[in-house]
Amino acid sequence: MTGTVPRRDAAGRVVGLSALFAPRGIAVIGASRSPGKLGASLARSLGGFAARGGHLALVNGRDDTMYPSVMDAADAGPVDLAMICVPAAACPPVLADAARAGAGAAVICGGGFAEAGGAGVGLQAAIAEVVADTGIRLLGPNTSGFLAPHAGLTASFVPGVARVRPGRVAVVAASGGVNHALSFLLVEAGHGISLAVGIGNAVDISTPDVLDHLATDPDTRAVALHVESVADGPRLVDAVRRLSSHKPVVALVVGRHDVGAFAASHTGALATSWRATRAALTQAGAVLVDDERELVDAVGALSTTRARATRDAGVGIVTAQAGPGLLVLDDLRGRRARVPELAADTRSTLATLLPPLTYQNNPVDTGRPGPELGEILRAVASDPQVGVIAGYALFEPDAVDLVAAAQSGRVPDVPVVIGLGGTGDDVVAARRALLESGIAVATDPRGVAAAVGALIVDARALSRTTGTRTPQPVPTGVDGPHDEHRAKALLDRLGIDTPPRRACHDRAQAHAALVELGGPVAVKILDAGILHKTEIGGVHLGVTSPAALDEALDRLDAAGATRYLVEAMSPPGVDLVLGARRDPVFGPILLLGLGGTTAEALSDVAIRLAPITPEEAAEMPGELAGHALLDGWRGGPVLDPASLGRIAARLGDLLVANAGLEEIEINPLRLTPDGLVALDAVVLTDTTTDKASDTRPDH
Amino acid sequence: MTGTVPRRDAAGRVVGLSALFAPRGIAVIGASRSPGKLGASLARSLGGFAARGGHLALVNGRDDTMYPSVMDAADAGPVDLAMICVPAAACPPVLADAARAGAGAAVICGGGFAEAGGAGVGLQAAIAEVVADTGIRLLGPNTSGFLAPHAGLTASFVPGVARVRPGRVAVVAASGGVNHALSFLLVEAGHGISLAVGIGNAVDISTPDVLDHLATDPDTRAVALHVESVADGPRLVDAVRRLSSHKPVVALVVGRHDVGAFAASHTGALATSWRATRAALTQAGAVLVDDERELVDAVGALSTTRARATRDAGVGIVTAQAGPGLLVLDDLRGRRARVPELAADTRSTLATLLPPLTYQNNPVDTGRPGPELGEILRAVASDPQVGVIAGYALFEPDAVDLVAAAQSGRVPDVPVVIGLGGTGDDVVAARRALLESGIAVATDPRGVAAAVGALIVDARALSRTTGTRTPQPVPTGVDGPHDEHRAKALLDRLGIDTPPRRACHDRAQAHAALVELGGPVAVKILDAGILHKTEIGGVHLGVTSPAALDEALDRLDAAGATRYLVEAMSPPGVDLVLGARRDPVFGPILLLGLGGTTAEALSDVAIRLAPITPEEAAEMPGELAGHALLDGWRGGPVLDPASLGRIAARLGDLLVANAGLEEIEINPLRLTPDGLVALDAVVLTDTTTDKASDTRPDH
Known part of the structure; x- marks a missing residue:
């Protein structure tokens, strides 16, 4: 006899995944004797479990060689796990029956739920309700099950799974098909499997649940993780971080080339979910790979x-x-x-x-x-x-x-x-x-x-230091519209270098600023409502003489300027773009890229979750494909990664500390022989467009 | 009995590789009975050949169970192939003996020749001399042999080669180790081998020889090619072109990351030998892959x-x-x-x-x-x-x-x-x-x-059209130094658009040019001796007024100008770099990249051998990683690949038609809404530095 009695919490919810992965008994509901049917394949795959003394009960009300109901099956022996092989429409009551019969966990392999749309969406909601009401743990629907070879338990309708040897590699795959594909590849490469799970639609059990289970699974030495989409970024990151600190995690993220339409804003366009997901998992301690073969190589070695x-x-x-x-x-x-x-x-x-x-x-x-x-x-x-x-x-x-x-x-x-x-x-x-x-x-x-x-x-x-870090104090209450001057003032408070500048309300102030700063200066329109100044003729560089200044101001006036920024020119160098924004899945993230359209077209960007230590952020520039440009290219300046790391970490801290701050982007952040200088900056807050008001809109 | 009598040409040189790959008899010179010795392993591997009735003669003057000399071995039966397993220093006379005994081919597996430096260089020259004197064909030295499984002939000291099944994939590898590694991987993937050859030092038989042999080998359906370095680019390209037209060739080129020090000139830096080799092989009809696994996938499928x-x-x-x-x-x-x-x-x-x-x-x-x-x-x-x-x-x-x-x-x-x-x-x-x-x-x-x-x-x-093409007539006699004006005049003759311009000897001419062209204009130093005008302050853009023109001319004078180029400004767009130069291995090549340091740092370049048809050259921009920039990026202009192809093909024809032309580079070639315009061009001839003379130096 294998397995133990499932535990439940005070609310009646089954605790942990042992009812699923180490059951004392299994009922196959919708079992079949017709070869080719799922229920038949599954019953055959579970033969090894029965052979080891597990209670295996085949349930089919229309076959008198089988149990007529899961309740009858439970009378004959413990049923901790219900494998449900009935059509989607029948699943909600069958799942409820299984829970009533005492099952602590269930697997629904079939499809026809949310992924199919239409009536499937309602059916998925219905099974979610059964889960919530009964406390049963559910794997699926739309999965091909799981393999627990150490227990001889191959809860999958795919033939050949009995040949998957027990071993020390766990597989956690978004897709049941990939779960099997990876398990077979690992076996072919000489490895064994501790546990292999296809997550499917994740109505209840999702990847973080399984990762937490693996953290204490004595058979598992390393984990192969396959990710298609992420519902809860922080929860996934936390689970990977906890696990990877004592067991290696190797991750394959799908969707590099399914990037969809270009997003509207600059950093938005660079930050596809694929990149953000890889960055987040890397930061959480996972080893990222590019294909399933390298996944096998990597997790095999690390196991x-x-x-x-x-x-x-x-x-x-x-x-x-x-x-x-x-x-x-x-x-x-x-x-x-x-x-x-x-x-x-x-x-x-x-x-x-x-x-x-x-x-x-x-x-x-x-x-x-x-x-x-x-x-x-x-x-x-x-x-x-x-x-x-x-x-x-x-x-x-x-x-x-x-x-x-x-x-x-x-x-x-x-x-x-x-x-x-x-x-x-x-x-x-x-x-x-x-x-x-x-x-x-x-x-x-x-x-x-x-x-x-x-x-x-x-x-x-x-x-990497994994201990909790103490963020440096940063300005709070960042709010309302920010023109370039105000945005740069914020950078000044963060200790990020900006060129000397003067905000000017009129020509006299602009001329005074030219005298004070000396030439050459940049003369720009100063208006929080204008995000792309250059495109409207709102930027004039290299102005040295009063005549040239007046000419520039004429053009700014023509572009609708009411205020001007006069700023000392910085020396030439290599332009970077550094931004902090909120990813819809992972929350605050930092993005670093090289300036210019080529880097943008190539999506050459380094991403990190915030908050982050300056030491970790200092690794970002080295990840860029064009990093040679930052290392004295053709006699140019050499980047001190630590100084970039400090700036990036500060931007991240700022975003974390200010719920109303949507995005801050330094573009360009110029690498000069004297270090990094922020030449322009955009700050977007959730009140950016509400210029006239000091009150925060309630959204 | 296998094999046929080797044919020889009038000079006594053995024709073709049948003596090597389909011998009637083989002598192992330096055979051994000590397990672990090369000579022992080789004799064992050749057991299959003997079992099929081939004459296998073990030669060792110090072992009285073996033939004392190759001549004795040849008396006992035909010796078409000599497998030589003696130390490097003994190889030249042993090879000569084998030739004298009638062997049409020999393999020297051991190392210690040119690759080892020192005395090895002389030994390699000595065996080359034997080859030249006797007409024997030689594989190696420094190779682990070859496998011809259809004939049961595994002429290799690596055990396990007898398990390499006969089949339809041929392997031609620079390295004997890779030859075996690939053969084993192919077998593991379910394929069989028609012939597998490790080339080694290629004193005589090199990759093109084997490719030519495979073209008529009835057992071979597809060829896996591994390339480390290329001695004769055109010969390799010709052989691959001939073969690939009726049998697929899949090639893996090593050395992507061994790029060496950056070269001095722009296109030189972009054109590593690895890139040129891949481009040349692709153009010759091969399928290029990134690693040995994809080599197996690709050649397996194509076989x-x-x-x-x-x-x-x-x-x-x-x-x-x-x-x-x-x-x-x-x-x-x-x-x-x-x-x-x-x-x-x-x-x-x-x-x-x-x-x-x-x-x-x-x-x-x-x-x-x-x-x-x-x-x-x-x-x-x-x-x-x-x-x-x-x-x-x-x-x-x-x-x-x-x-x-x-x-x-x-x-x-x-x-x-x-x-x-x-x-x-x-x-x-x-x-x-x-x-x-x-x-x-x-x-x-x-x-x-x-x-x-x-x-x-x-x-x-x-x-692709593989027929011979008729190059369009191009200017010939391109010679002597070319300043920008002369270089652009050459482009004009090629039908490549350049901006309207005036070469000016003095200020009056420059002012007249400003009037004539209208503003804004670019004003540049005109001097064939200056390749990097911008760096010395020799380029001033956007000049509209006579005052600004004088200011610009002052600066050019300060930079040493004796002549000026006044040129109409082109509309903004996307800058490309298009060059034609002579690759030391492959001869005339074309290089296309995006402008700017980022593209350069990323080595994002498309390469083709010249001459080339405009249709083939039109595929170059699509290969650039940053090709999206040429396709209406952010509302910008859209490249017509055919127009780029015409320009590239013309540059290639020019280079081919002018032996004294070292390089021509258009940088930038700007993509504007009105099409491609050459904004600057450099022409280097072998008399470029010899400004005062009209005579071609003799080099």
Whole structure:
């Protein structure tokens, strides 16, 4: 007999997910004997559960070989879990029956609910009501179930799930199909599954619930997460953060290219939900991947070994064949992994182990390896710059016992990934033996690089301060319309550099400002109602003479100016755009991009949730594809990431502290030889358009 | 007995590679009985050849169980191929002995030659001399050999090669290690190998030789090509072009991130060898991939099925599970594949086959598929917009016989790729059955997308005009230094728009030009010796008044001007950079990028070999990551690709027709609402710096 009695809270709601994942008994409601029907496939999949002594009751009122009702099934033995295989319209009463019969959890696999629209929306509301009324926990609808192989419990209608071995990787997928696809891929890669769940429509149980369950699941060492959309951003982030601090989480987010219509505002256009979701999950400590193959590589490696918290672990590459080693190196460079030169001591050791012809720095090309491979691996792993080993070899058992060598070459706290090329059962067995001794494996160079990349990113996530931070005091009560002068005054209060400037009500003040600031100056229209000054001829640069000033003011007047901003010109440099705004899913976020339409068209943007520490925000510029422009490109200025991090963190704190502040964007934030200067800024509050009033509208 | 007598040409040089790949007999020189030695591993690998009746002679003067010399081996039977397993220093005489004994080909597996430097360089020259003197064909040195599984011939010291099944994919790899790694991956993916070759140091036989051999190899249906560096660009391009017109070639080029120091000139910096190599191979008809996994997906699919020549084949996605289908769609969008809406007729047919809940446009979500899957596939494949089918399903044999359905759903000339998720022997068997019936398979959504992407790119390559083209007449005798005026005059002769302009020797002419052109004008220093005018204050824009003109001329004088260019200002727009220059490996190439440092920092550039047709060159802008900027971004102008193609083709023709022309670059080439205008141009000739002379220096 498996499982335990489900607990309920004072309100009668089932606590936790053990009724679902570790039931004592299961009723299949709508079971069938017709092959091809869901109810038949499901009953067959659950055979393993029954074989282990679980109570499996098939329920079908029209088949006299089965229980006529779930109540009858519950009389025969405990029914903690109801697997419901009836048409959508029948689900609400069947779910209620199951709850009445004592089931603590249910799974509805079928579709035809909210995702189908029409009557399905009402049916979904009806089952939600049953959940609320009875306290039963529900997985689905519109899911293909879950797999709990350690308990022999494969609650899925997909055949072949019984072949999914128990192991240490958990899968939490938005889609039931992806849940199965990933589980099969993991098994093919030599891994086992602790728990695999397809979330479906998430009427009740959603991804954060399962992540919380996994946090205390002793069988789970690492989690593969598949995300299609996020209903509650902060809840997901919190769950990932809690989990990732002690179990690695690897996430695949779908929808990179389903970006929809361009949004109206600048930062809005850059911040698709896909980007924000990836940024939020990364910040919560997850390792983000680009496809399901890298998901398997990454979570497989992280379920096998994990690097210590390290900001930027160096990779030592050891390869028995130069060609594949070059592929690994090229790929790791694309991931911006550090492949350091080896220390003189390391090279001296290698020189005693390898013939002089081979390349012995990093990568270390062993040539056809011999028994000394273990010592070579140990020498490289012992190098002070090396935090992870990336190895590759073709399977050549007559040259070296690779498994023994890899085991003998291990150094504490330095994870090892070995790509083992070959075909046949002995190669599979060697990969399995490596895995079982705590060495991550891959079948090809890209797999090695993906696994090593994941170990590095995970180590970096672990190295971030996760403690609560004390935000610095920031201005509060930010409210009402902000013209450029007022917006910059706010930046001044945040300690962000702005050029010297004067707000002028008339020409006399403007001329005085020119004298006071000296030339050249920028002359701009000053009006909170105008967001795009340049487009209407409201910006004139490089004004040095009174005559040129008058000419500029004439044009501003023609554009409808009532006030002017006269401002000292800043030196040339590299323009950035830094914004803080409220994401509809994740709340306050920060966005950093390079200025100019090219960066915008390429959506080259770094995103973070706010609040954030300056140290974390300082990592943003390095993420930009065009980051080389900030690093002294063609003799230009060099960005101090810490100063950018301080500014970004302050903007985030400001947004968090001011509920009425919708958005603040510095565009451009110019990198000059003297540091970062905010050349223009837009502040939007929820009273921005209500210029005449000091009262906050009630919305 | 296998193989035939090698043919020789009049000079005694062996013709073709049949002595290498289809020998009657093989001598292993330096064979060994010590396990772990190369010579022992190689002798064991060749056992299959001997078992099929090939003459296999082990040669070792110090082992009296073997032939004392290759001559003795040749006395006992034909020795067409010598596998040489002796230290590098012994190779030159051993190779000469083999040639003397009548061998038509040899393989030297070991290293220690040019790649090792030092004495190895001389040894490599020595074996090259033997090759030249004797006419023997040589593979290597520094390779792990080749596999010809149809002949049972695995001339490699890597164990496990005997498990490489015969099949229809050929592998041509720069590196012996990669050759084996790819062969094993292909076998694991269900494919077989026709021939797999590691090129190594290419003293004699290089990649083009093997590609030419494969063109007439009846066993080879598709070729996987791995490139590390290219010695002779035009020869490689010619070989790929010849081959790809009747057999698909899929290429992986290494070295994306090993770009070396930034080059001095603008287009030089953008044009790394990696990019040029990929561009050249694409133009020659190859399908380029990013990693070895996609190489396997692509070449596996193209060895199974091939689309008709089509410029932009539409993809019909049919998926049994929505989640994996969404991954396929997302990935295909990233590859810029067209996933068209289905025709009304198609949708009507689908509506009779599918329940109303499912999504029936494109993707077509079948829900759990039944026997109607074949009809669904046929309906989608029959849609006039669909040229390739991308399918995905979990393996559910009790719901549908997927293999039968996929076979019954086929439509002539519409290739099908099916991703089949699952684990176990029956899944592997189903994938094999699909492959054998001409349906490409994958194990996961990314594999489906990679295979479909390859089919589309291959179809596009086939659709290009491959006939010889007649270049349009272009100016010849381009020579000597070109200042901006002369460079633009050259553009005028090419029919490329430039702004109205006047070259002025003095202020009076400049003022007259201002009057004549009307304001605003650009005023620039005119001096062929100055390549970066802006940096020295040599460009003044928006000059409208005589006073402003004088001010500008003062500054040009201060910068050392002796002549001025006064030019009408062009309307604002989107700036491009278009250049033609000579690549050291591939010869004349064209480069197109967006203007500005961001595009440059991101190396967002499209490259083509010249000469090229305007139609082919018109595809360049669509390849830029920032191509959206050219398509009416924020109400801006829309590029007519054909006009860009005409200009690019003309520049290419000019470069080809003028041996003394080193480079011509239009920067910026501005996209305006009125079309493309060349705002500045640089022409560099091999006499550019020799201003005072009309004679061409002899270099």
